[in-house]
Amino acid sequence: MSNLKYFTNGLLKENPLFVLVLGxxxxxxxxxxxxxxxxxxxxxxxxxxxxxxxxxxxxxxIPNKVRIVAFILIIxxxxxxxxxxxxxxxxxxxxxxxxxxxxxxxxxIILGRAEAFAQKNTVTRSILDGxxxxxxxxxxxxxxxxxxxxxxxxxxFDIRLxxxxxxxxxxxxxxxxxxxxxxxxxxxMNSVKRKYNI
Amino acid sequence: MDFITIIILALLxxxxxxxxFLGICPFLGVSNKVSTSLGMGAAVVFVMSLANLVTYLIxxxxxxxxxxxxxxxxxxxxxxxxxxQVVELIMKKSAPSLYQALGIYLPLITTNCAVLGIxxxxxxxxxxxxxxxxxAxxxxxxxxxxxxxxxxxREQLELNGYPKGMKGFPLTxxxxxxxxxxxxxxxxxxK
Numbered sequence: 250m251s252n253l254k255y256f257t258n259g260l261l262k263e264n265p266l267f268v269l270v271l272g273x274x275x276x277x278x279x280x281x282x283x284x285x286x287x288x289x290x291x292x293x294x295x296x297x298x299x300x301x302x303x304x305x306x307x308x309x310x311i312p313n314k315v316r317i318v319a320f321i322l323i324i325x326x327x328x329x330x331x332x333x334x335x336x337x338x339x340x341x342x343x344x345x346x347x348x349x350x351x352x353x354x355x356x357x358i359i360l361g362r363a364e365a366f367a368q369k370n371t372v373t374r375s376i377l378d379g380x381x382x383x384x385x386x387x388x389x390x391x392x393x394x395x396x397x398x399x400x401x402x403x404x405x406f407d408i409r410l411x412x413x414x415x416x417x418x419x420x421x422x423x424x425x426x427x428x429x430x431x432x433x434x435x436x437x438m439n440s441v442k443r444k445y446n447i
Numbered sequence: 448m449d450f451i452t453i454i455i456l457a458l459l460x461x462x463x464x465x466x467x468f469l470g471i472c473p474f475l476g477v478s479n480k481v482s483t484s485l486g487m488g489a490a491v492v493f494v495m496s497l498a499n500l501v502t503y504l505i506x507x508x509x510x511x512x513x514x515x516x517x518x519x520x521x522x523x524x525x526x527x528x529x530x531x532q533v534v535e536l537i538m539k540k541s542a543p544s545l546y547q548a549l550g551i552y553l554p555l556i557t558t559n560c561a562v563l564g565i566x567x568x569x570x571x572x573x574x575x576x577x578x579x580x581x582x583a584x585x586x587x588x589x590x591x592x593x594x595x596x597x598x599x600x601r602e603q604l605e606l607n608g609y610p611k612g613m614k615g616f617p618l619t620x621x622x623x624x625x626x627x628x629x630x631x632x633x634x635x636x637x638k
Contacts (some may be wrong), residue, residue, distance in 0.1 A: 270616055273475065274560050278468035321528065325521040333517060348564055348571075351520040355560040357472060424466050425628040432620030440612035 255374045259381030266389035267438045271357040275349045276390060277427040283406050286394030288342045290387025292335065292350060294380070296327045297359050301379035304367040311368075320363045321354070328353045358382060397421045397430055450581050455637050457585035463561050464593040465627040470561030474594060475619055477552070484598040488591025490552040492584060494534060495562050498527050499583035502566040503576050523566050531556050561590060593630075597623060 265271045272293070279289045300323050304311075311319045332350050335343045343350065353359065362382055367375040398404055401422030403411040411417070420426045461467055464474045470491075477487045502523050510516050535553045538546040556562060565586050569579040600622050609618055 270475075273471040274468050277471060318525075318528065321524055322521065325524050329517060329520050332520065348567055351567055352469075352560050352564055354520055354524050355563055420628075423631065424468070425624045425631065427468065428620050428624030428627055432617045432624060435620065436610075436612045436617035439614075439617065443612065 252374060252377055255370075256377040256381040259378065259383070259385040260388070261385070263382075264385045264389055265358045265382050266386055266393075267435060269358075269361075270435070271361055272386060273431070274352065275356065276393060277424075277431060279346050279349055280390055280394040280397055280427065280430075281422045282398040282402070282404075283391050283394040285342070285345055286390030286392075287387060288339070289346055289349065290383065290390045292331050292346075293353055293356060293358070293386055294383025295331055296324060296353050297362060297383045297386075298376055298379040299327045300324045300359055300363060301367040301375040302372060304363045305370060305372045305375035308368045316368065317360075317364075320360060324359050324363070325354050358386060393427075393430055393434065396434075397426055401426060450578070452637055453578060453582050454585040457582055458589040458592065459630065459633040460636055462589045462593055462627075462630050462633075463565070463586045464590055465623070465630045467564075469564040470559050470590055473555060473559055474590075474597065474623070475616065477555075478594055478598040478601055478619070481595055481598045481602060484594040485591070486548055487552045487555075488587070488594050489548075490556060491559065491561070491590055492587040494527075494531060494553070494556050495565060495587040495590075496580055496584045497534065498530055498562050499566055499569055499579050500576070501526055501530060503569065503574075503579045506570050519567065519570070523563055527562055527566070561586070593626065596626060600626070 259265060263269060266273070266276050275289050275293070279285045300320070303323050304320060307319075307323075328351060331353065335346075335350060362378060366378050370378070395405055398406075399410060400418045401420070403409065403415055403417040418426075421430065457463070463469050464471065473487060473491075478484050505522060505526060506516075506519070510519060510522065531553055535546075538553075565583055569582055572582075574582055597619070601619060604618060604622065613621075
């Protein structure tokens, strides 16, 4: 199927976090554990798919001059929905992610995809693109969260890997660990790409 | 809470970039040169203080009395986007030299999540009008401090050798990590 490539594009080749380096604020802030990464990724994916869908539907109705404001309004509406839903149904996760839920509005991935993809493409393709980008982002967040959780807390998805007494590298769940993990992950990605010419 | 505590907390202990991860995009993007990062910093100080002043008024005189607090995200982002445009227009007319210096950085600020983030945080912390503006200014100065420090280090790093895979983002991120480690030394400064 030819449309499939719009979905797989966001997973690896144009991974929003590791390749395009968009959405770095939530990526650094919430990835103290793998589960937080999944939660943040899911919330972002929902907003991304919905806003891509609506923008692709309305692309001929929105005047070009006010398109950015219109996009921001559409995105902000979906973010408010996610915010209220998560507050009601997953209060613990909502508390952990905190300020970064409303801040999905200013996540460059979403406005970036609206501007670069959804306003020029069909509804189906836009949904696939949103889904691929969202899942790519979720995967990247989960990998980062997993590494930081294993190194910093000795667990993975809250399952203990080492004994309670064992010493872990606490640094990795503190702010500096976020920068270091992210930096080394991109460095590894770059080196692999260089070696195999991807 | 007195103003000195708010300032020390916002500037050093909870540095907006290095401890709270707000405004990472401009932090990584505009930290090539010390001079440009100073320009960006000045624009952020200006917009952030103004944005907190306006969002405080909107929150307490429109959203709360009408019980539509859930509209916060939508209202605040629109206000900030609008504010940046207005500031740009006014500056162009009345202070052309300042506009020349800050001009290119102003539109970039709409996408700076620190502005929206700090506005929401100030509401969550129940600050008064003056505290809110002081908090925003101190945070923005903290942003500038981190930005200028990183730019200074990056200028020096350009002259050194490093592994090829580290070029660009990785090197910047690891430098930022070490800066963040240094800033952790400030924790405990305020009880």
